[in-house]
Amino acid sequence: MSIINQHWSLILQRLVLVSVFVIVWWLASLQMPAFILPGPQRVIEAVRRLFETPSFLNDVSATFRRVLLGFTLAMIVGATLGLLLGANKILARFFEPVLAVINTVSSAIWAIFAIIWFGISDATTVFVVFMTAMPLILTNVWQGVQTVDRQYIQLALSLRMSKLAILRKIVFPSILPYFFSSARLAFGFGWRVSLVAETIGASEGIGYRLRQAADLVQTDQVFAWTLLLVMMMLFIESSVLKPLEKRLFRWKATT
Amino acid sequence: MTTEEKTKTKTLGKAAISLNGVGKKFSNTQVLEGISLDVSEGEIVALLGRSGCGKSTLLNIISGLLPFDQGTVSIEGVISKNYTDWHSIAYMFQEDRLLPWRSIIENVCLSLETGSSSFNERRQRAMKVLKIVGLEQVAHAWPYQLSGGMRSRAALARSLVINPSILLMDEPFSKLDPLTRSLMHTEVLRLQRERKVSVLLVTHDVEEAVVLADRIVVLAPSPGRVATIEPNQLSHPRVPTDPLVAEKIRQLRLKV
Numbered sequence: 001m002s003i004i005n006q007h008w009s010l011i012l013q014r015l016v017l018v019s020v021f022v023i024v025w026w027l028a029s030l031q032m033p034a035f036i037l038p039g040p041q042r043v044i045e046a047v048r049r050l051f052e053t054p055s056f057l058n059d060v061s062a063t064f065r066r067v068l069l070g071f072t073l074a075m076i077v078g079a080t081l082g083l084l085l086g087a088n089k090i091l092a093r094f095f096e097p098v099l100a101v102i103n104t105v106s107s108a109i110w111a112i113f114a115i116i117w118f119g120i121s122d123a124t125t126v127f128v129v130f131m132t133a134m135p136l137i138l139t140n141v142w143q144g145v146q147t148v149d150r151q152y153i154q155l156a157l158s159l160r161m162s163k164l165a166i167l168r169k170i171v172f173p174s175i176l177p178y179f180f181s182s183a184r185l186a187f188g189f190g191w192r193v194s195l196v197a198e199t200i201g202a203s204e205g206i207g208y209r210l211r212q213a214a215d216l217v218q219t220d221q222v223f224a225w226t227l228l229l230v231m232m233m234l235f236i237e238s239s240v241l242k243p244l245e246k247r248l249f250r251w252k253a254t255t
Numbered sequence: 256m257t258t259e260e261k262t263k264t265k266t267l268g269k270a271a272i273s274l275n276g277v278g279k280k281f282s283n284t285q286v287l288e289g290i291s292l293d294v295s296e297g298e299i300v301a302l303l304g305r306s307g308c309g310k311s312t313l314l315n316i317i318s319g320l321l322p323f324d325q326g327t328v329s330i331e332g333v334i335s336k337n338y339t340d341w342h343s344i345a346y347m348f349q350e351d352r353l354l355p356w357r358s359i360i361e362n363v364c365l366s367l368e369t370g371s372s373s374f375n376e377r378r379q380r381a382m383k384v385l386k387i388v389g390l391e392q393v394a395h396a397w398p399y400q401l402s403g404g405m406r407s408r409a410a411l412a413r414s415l416v417i418n419p420s421i422l423l424m425d426e427p428f429s430k431l432d433p434l435t436r437s438l439m440h441t442e443v444l445r446l447q448r449e450r451k452v453s454v455l456l457v458t459h460d461v462e463e464a465v466v467l468a469d470r471i472v473v474l475a476p477s478p479g480r481v482a483t484i485e486p487n488q489l490s491h492p493r494v495p496t497d498p499l500v501a502e503k504i505r506q507l508r509l510k511v
Contacts, residue, residue: 151352158318158346160369169365173356251356253399 038220046224055204062205066122067194070129071187077130078137078186079179083171085138086145099135107132107193115201124201125194132193133186137179144178145171180248184241191233271296271331271421271453272317278325278478279312285478286312290326292472292481296420299447299454301468303461303511309479310457311349314423317455318346330421342370345419347427351410353398360385360394363413370417384412388442404435408442415446422447424456428463440466444491461511465504466493473510483510 022040029039038046050056085092110131114124148171156166198207206225213221272294279287286309294300302310315321317328319335328335330344345366353362363381372380385391388408398406407428414422428436444467447454458464464471468487475482485507493500 151348151350152354154320155346155348155352157320159366160341162369165369169368170354173354176356251358251397251399253397 035217035219038223042220043223043227046218046220047227050221050224050228059205059209062122062202063125063194063198063207066125066198066205067129067187067191069122070126070194071133071183071190073126074130074133074137074186074190075183078134078182079141082138082141083145083175085142086175092142099139102131102135103139105131107189107196111193111197111200114197118201120201120203122202125197125205125207128197128201129190129194133190136186136189137182140178140182141175144175147178148174177249180245184245187241188233195229269295270329271298272455273329273332274313274317274326275329276326277313277316277323277328279309279316279321279323287316287323288478288480290479290481292484294421294453294455296453297447297451298470299456299468301464301471302455302457302474303464303471303507304459304474304479305476305511306459308474308476310459310474311425313479314346314425314455314457318344318423320346342417343420345414345417345422347410347414347422347424349426349429351398351406353406353409353413355398358395358397359390359401359409362398362409363416366413366417381412381416384416385409387415387446388412403431404438407431407435407439411439411442411446415450418450419452422452422454424454426458426460429458429460436463437466441492443467461504461507462495465489465500465507466495471507473507485510 025037026040029037029042034042085095107128110128111124114127118124118127152170152174153166156170161169194205195207195210198205199211202208206229210222210225213219213225270293274290274292277287277290278285290313292300302313304310312321316323317330317335319338319341330338331340353359354365357365360378360381363384364377367377367380382391382394385394388411390405390408390412393401393405398409401409410427428439431439440463443454446452454467456464456467465487471485471487473482473485474480487503489499489503495501495504
């Protein structure tokens with residue numbers, strides 16, 4: 001009973017938070033010209049118009065395609081390299097500085113490089129997403145490999161498991177939490193940097209439309225895109241990532 | 256050496272485990288020296304000694320997990336290097352080592368996954384053993400949901416599910432409270448008698464050794480070697496408060 005109450009009280013709190021935000025926004029917008037801060041009604045109207053734009057679906061799917069491609073490549077490469085570095089100390093010591101260098105380069109710089117190398121194309125955004133997401137996943141998987149419990153390996157050896165079976169039954173499940181949390185983080189980052197890359201290196205996509213709207217001082221459009229992006233991220237978080245996490249890690253004690 | 260090994264093999268008819276002059280060095284420290292001892296079929300032998308006298312090292316050597324430098328280890332009459340039937344040896348560790356991401360029954364099945372049995376077969380065998388140790392109600396629970404005693408039973412089930420002829424135990428109950436521990440002792444004795452398993456039990460608990468073992472091998476430290484071998488023919492059940500058992504425990508304490 002109290003859990004249900006807590007649940008409703010949380011929903012109420014969220015509603016209050018949203019209403020306060022909207023009211024403050026609305027009051028502020030009354031004091032300013034619309035090209036600096038458009039009011040809520042204007043932005044809602046802009047969102048409606050966005051949906052009606054013929055290129056809308058095309059833009060959204062372009063961005064999604066690039067993010068997913070870059071992210072998938074980052075997962076494959078990052079997890080494989082992370083496993084390799086985790087398994088081999090000499091290799092790890094040799095490549096550690098490379099990782100540090102990649103991590104310090106800002107995604108804006110990757111975007112500029114990408115423009116030089118790939119020009120205005122999907123590859124530019126994919127590359128930036130990849131370069132941002134891959135090191136995150138690599139580092140976490142590598143760390144995960146190092147935390148694999150020796151005792152479980154010994155147990156597996158006492159059962160005469162093959163190396164491959166140990167990898168599958170002990171190592172993979174052990175690093176899955178690390179992999180998942182890093183993939184989640186990497187997806188969030190990748191998604192955000194994809195827009196940066198698209199503002200300079202694409203001729204379609206959400207980032208491109210954002211810059212276009214800004215250039216034409218269509219501030220309500222910028223707000224509309226932002227609102228949509230936030231909604232989409234929240235939707236992915238609550239309908240894909242959260243349930244997936246719950247399912248994958250139901251063996252963990254909830255405290 | 257080979258002729259020696261051969262004669263050894265012949266004379267070993269009834270020994271489940273036979274150690275002959277086993278020695279082990281870690282870098283330059285001799286941890287085990289000249290260990291010779293036999294565990295007969297269906298016998299429970301306790302290896303008793305203080306921490307650091309190489310008890311666990313010896314178990315790792317017997318289980319084939321750790322290479323050794325001197326002597327020979329024979330299992331069921333076969334020199335361990337040529338021994339292929341490792342599936343008849345179960346190893347129960349000090350910690351339960353249940354994989355947290357597997358349910359109890361899946362943990363028990365782990366032991367069978369190196370074999371050729373089908374998924375359903377494995378499940379059935381696991382369930383049977385879980386019933387024996389009284390865990391059928393929690394077969395689908397996660398390890399974190401179980402008490403220490405139940406986890407220990409699950410680990411025992413994981414060892415027994417392969418129908419081992421030899422069971423190596425490394426202080427498996429040392430982390431349990433005294434009451435649960437003595438319950439587990441009863442359980443082990445019952446199962447051992449039903450299944451005629453040969454048990455080599457490592458412990459530093461004199462009482463545990465006396466309650467369980469048919470023979471008690473006392474190890475002396477640095478380097479680990481056999482100090483005395485103490486037969487123990489007291490009748491079961493052995494209750495520590497029983498005068499005869501208490502006397503045995505007292506005597507043995509003086510030798511450790």
